[in-house]
Amino acid sequence: MKNKLRILIATTLLLPSIVCSAENPDALTIDMTRSFAAIASKGSPRMVDQYTRMERVYSESLDIIFDYTILAAIPELSEAEHRGRLRSNFASVMCATPKFHDQLLKKGVKQIYRYSNKSGEVLREFTFSINDCA
Numbered sequence: 001m002k003n004k005l006r007i008l009i010a011t012t013l014l015l016p017s018i019v020c021s022a023e024n025p026d027a028l029t030i031d032m033t034r035s036f037a038a039i040a041s042k043g044s045p046r047m048v049d050q051y052t053r054m055e056r057v058y059s060e061s062l063d064i065i066f067d068y069t070i071l072a073a074i075p076e077l078s079e080a081e082h083r084g085r086l087r088s089n090f091a092s093v094m095c096a097t098p099k100f101h102d103q104l105l106k107k108g109v110k111q112i113y114r115y116s117n118k119s120g121e122v123l124r125e126f127t128f129s130i131n132d133c134a
Contacts, residue, residue: 025062029107033059036104040066052115065112070123083126086113095133105130 041057048054051074055067090111094100110129116122 025108029104029109030059030061032103033062033064033109036100037064040064045069062107062109063112064109065114068113068115070115070117079124082124086126087128087132090128091133094128095130101130101133105133 037057037059044056045053048068051070051072053069053071055069057064057066059065094105094111108129110127113126113128114122115124
């Protein structure tokens with residue numbers, strides 16, 4: 001009877017932590033994601049070019065989200081060309097920096113680049129992950 005009680009107590013105490021860790025990313029990775037976003041967001045909002053303002057950078061779980069506003073008419077840039085330029089920048093920073101690659105991307109962190117008009121309507125959104133490092 002004592003053994004059954006011990007097993008029941010151990011199961012009751014351990015099961016929630018097993019379930020939580022299976023459903024939630026590890027706390028260290030989430031903390032690193034928050035820190036990355038906080039550093040990237042310093043000085044926001046700020047102009048990144050004559051057409052675009054970076055409003056903020058923030059994290060949601062394992063996503064790092066970059067919010068941009070298009071302020072003026074920009075020269076035509078196809079969605080594929082835009083994605084290609086962003087992917088190249090992503091790869092040169094996130095994929096090529098061992099700390100970012102190993103401690104963020106390998107843990108499932110993604111970067112999302114969201115471009116909206118002045119009214120807040122999302123015009124384009126691009127997501128990059130470790131799969132874009134190849």
